[in-house]
Amino acid sequence: MSAKKSSANRRSNPSDRAAISRLSAYEMLALPSPSAVQNRPARSVRRQRRRAGGMLPRALILYAEARSLGRWRRGDRWSCSVVPLGHHPQSMSLRSEIAEQPAVVRRLLDEGWPEARALGRALTRVEHITLAARGSSDNAATYGKYLLESVAGVVTALAAPSLVTRYQAPPSYAHGAVIGISQSGASPDVAGVVAEGRRAGAVTIAFTNQPRSKLGRTAEYVFALRAGPEHEVAATKTYTATCVGLALLAATTAEARGRSALSLAGLAEAVDEAVNAGRDVERLARAIGHAPTVIVLGRGYLYPAALETALKVKELARVWAEPYSSADFAHGPRTLLRPRTPVLLLTSRGATEAEARSLVASLAERGARVYAITNDERVAEKAREAVLLRAPVSETLVPISFVVAGQQLAVALARRHGRDPERPAGLAKVTRTL
Amino acid sequence: MSAKKSSANRRSNPSDRAAISRLSAYEMLALPSPSAVQNRPARSVRRQRRRAGGMLPRALILYAEARSLGRWRRGDRWSCSVVPLGHHPQSMSLRSEIAEQPAVVRRLLDEGWPEARALGRALTRVEHITLAARGSSDNAATYGKYLLESVAGVVTALAAPSLVTRYQAPPSYAHGAVIGISQSGASPDVAGVVAEGRRAGAVTIAFTNQPRSKLGRTAEYVFALRAGPEHEVAATKTYTATCVGLALLAATTAEARGRSALSLAGLAEAVDEAVNAGRDVERLARAIGHAPTVIVLGRGYLYPAALETALKVKELARVWAEPYSSADFAHGPRTLLRPRTPVLLLTSRGATEAEARSLVASLAERGARVYAITNDERVAEKAREAVLLRAPVSETLVPISFVVAGQQLAVALARRHGRDPERPAGLAKVTRTL
DSSP states (O other): OHHHHHHHHHHSOHHHHHHHHTSOHHHHHHOOOHHHHTTSOHHHHHHHHHHTTTOSOHHHHHHHHHHHTTOOOGGGSSOOTTOOOTTOGGGHHHHHHHHTHHHHHHHHHHHHHHHHHHHHHHTTTOSEEEEEOOHHHHHHHHHHHHHHHHTSOOOEEEOOTHHHHTSSOOOOOTTEEEEEEOSSSOOHHHHHHHHHHHHTTOEEEEEESOTTSHHHHHSSEEEEOOOOOOOSSSOSHHHHHHHHHHHHHHHHHHHHTTOOOOOOTTHHHHHHHHHTOHHHHHHHHHHHTTOSEEEEEEOGGGHHHHHHHHHHIIIIIOOEEEEEEHHHHTTTGGGGOOTTOEEEEEEOSSTTHHHHHHHHHHHHHTTOEEEEEESOHHHHHHSSEEEEOOOOOOTTTHHHHHHHHHHHHHHHHHHHTTOOTTSOTTOOSSOOOO | OHHHHHHHHHHSOHHHHHHHHTSOHHHHHHOOOHHHHTTSOHHHHHHHHHHTTTOSOHHHHHHHHHHHTTOOOGGGSSOOTTOOOTTOGGGHHHHHHHHTHHHHHHHHHHHHHHHHHHHHHHTTTOSEEEEEOOHHHHHHHHHHHHHIIIIIOOOEEEOOTHHHHTSSOOOOOTTEEEEEEOSSSOOHHHHHHHHHHHHTTOEEEEEESOTTSHHHHHSSEEEEOOOOOOOSSSOSHHHHHHHHHHHHHHHHHHHHTTOOOOOOTTHHHHHHHHHTOHHHHHHHHHHHTTOSEEEEEEOGGGHHHHHHHHHHIIIIIOOEEEEEEHHHHTTTGGGGOOTTOEEEEEEOSSTTHHHHHHHHHHHHHTTOEEEEEESOHHHHHHSSEEEEOOOOOOTTTHHHHHHHHHHHHHHHHHHHTTOOTTSOTTOOSSOOOO
16 A cells, blocks of 8 residues: 555655645555546546445545546646645645635536526526525525526525425415525425425426435426535535526526526636635634624625625534624614624625625724625725625626635634534534425 | 692502602603593694604603503503503513503404405415515514415515615516515615515505505505504514514415415414513523523424514624524534523424424533423423413414513513613614615
């Protein structure tokens, strides 16, 4: 085994060696000769891993994923270019999944349109849409509601799954569509709502990373998230993939219904920029420090981004992060503000910019420490610290890249609190709620 | 003036004297002779108060409200029977508004059906319903969504008001209904969504305590909440009135659409029981003590009750109360649980009882301190402390009485934290979000 290790080291270039040096002892021992996997498709490597009960070394998977993402160049041997390990070996894999997001977005924009067009045509005449999801997927669904209502023009509800699974009293989904969202496709309640929709004659669609899952088999149409395997408990690339998929769907549905469609230009570049904002994110995390509570605010399209950023902060850093629409914040929760309470504001140029700028001022007056993830230089100047993301992209799509910065903030805060973001306490990857 | 004061005292019965002795010095000085108001309708007293810039003494208003609620008996002079002052003068008026709720519920059940039937007929053929609201009213709207979907069978969405007010990109509300909910009727964003619905040809309805408000004038139909004036910042009786109104609407819409309707039998008695559960609520508040954070869980119909209870605890006690559907709690937020974190579970007998009982056990295993507001004796036994509400009422309607217990818990916690629940820091009664 040690021979294999040294041969791997010998063949790799300097940055690969640095990457490999951060692998665990077990992974080093188990590192195969690159020639053993070099020419095998990712699919077969994943199959082999499944058979081995998930015990194949992570390096092998990283390699296979790098190839499947098209980031593997022929001369590259063990170039883990898709895995920027950063300085924190304990969050290596989560960081790699976060860093894959530009590639995931590009792949969806390259390959997703034909699938989305078929779905858009199916939604041409529906009277309403219901989105069923849990956890992070539910936050993506909330974003989907904004997109489908404003871009496609269709009244869109979030399902109350218990009405199907517990009370056997769902509404009539006839004349409508039901879209189930689950990265694993294994949530019985989400599949249950879709099954009820199908029974009622609704158009049914699954958004999932596992098209052959229960959810995938239940729905009439499947939109594959194409995010590659997501091993970490915290959903990152599947969240982003869901948002991009919903944006494609909103755009094609708008087209099919004779409305002006949505341009996705600049989206991949915006996500690139957010992935590379690590230094600013670290500064922001340092400023928030060890505060036990954080308020996360977003308005309009950025409200779901506030929900998701707060969820990631809770999951990974175990900090009480409370998300609010800044419009709802004044109705009660504002009273939680104490001097020095950190408030993270997600805000973009456009329809809500004036409001956001005055909000920064009024929060600061109340003694809050105001931080921002924004593309608005004036907000960035007024905030104590900000991640300023300048890539030009539609106001409608900004939330996708802002959440990527939020994910990194959650990882950075977790590290500051001494938590391992790859092993969030008491959580499982697939939550099977009925 | 002192003559008037003594004359008021002379005429009142012993419990009135006790009540009056707790009024502030200003109120004592300004106390009018009962004969000055005895025969005037509440309406004219309120008008006089408005003209005087709200400076008429509270006693006068209480008197007028007691009359308008039918709780004034002719021989009663200064009987403040509608105002159970309790032992805490600082929360006198909020407690009185909480205590009025059985009367408000009875009034709606007596008078609300004809109005609700007209609305139900208007909703006979709509394809979908959108509810627009903020703050507490938004929690009532979430409850309304459950009722309208399960009882009336219509897909029901919560509006994203910013799509109307900020982005000028609402969905098409044609073929649907838009229901705006606002106790004051003064929220421009809620009225804005209803105006957009009316423009699109939707059936539009206002649920408001002020039928002549902007919202009331904007909608085609008005359902008057009949809760009487609500002076306190925290919405209590208007919340309950909204929930009862939505239950009436769900029942009449079900009838009009040929579905089996909802029985509201026992509801007023259940609210009575909750108002009178003060001693158990105090014990619960003592057990929660000074914990800086509380998790509030509810599933299904009780999810909106968890939202509203947590909002009240935040508003009044300034405690970080986080509400979750117990189904979503496993997706991330569960990681916030630390040993001795208080978890308040709202749960009822019926479709979710088995799940709730096992949840109590699993939360306790994780070291949480589990408390409950419930009608399930087994949950009450397993929890450290519980408010057990036994009045028989449909599983669908239980959330209305449970929230009344939740309001009292918020008041009790506020007092334990030394806060004045009548003057929550930094909040205004009417929040005018655009």
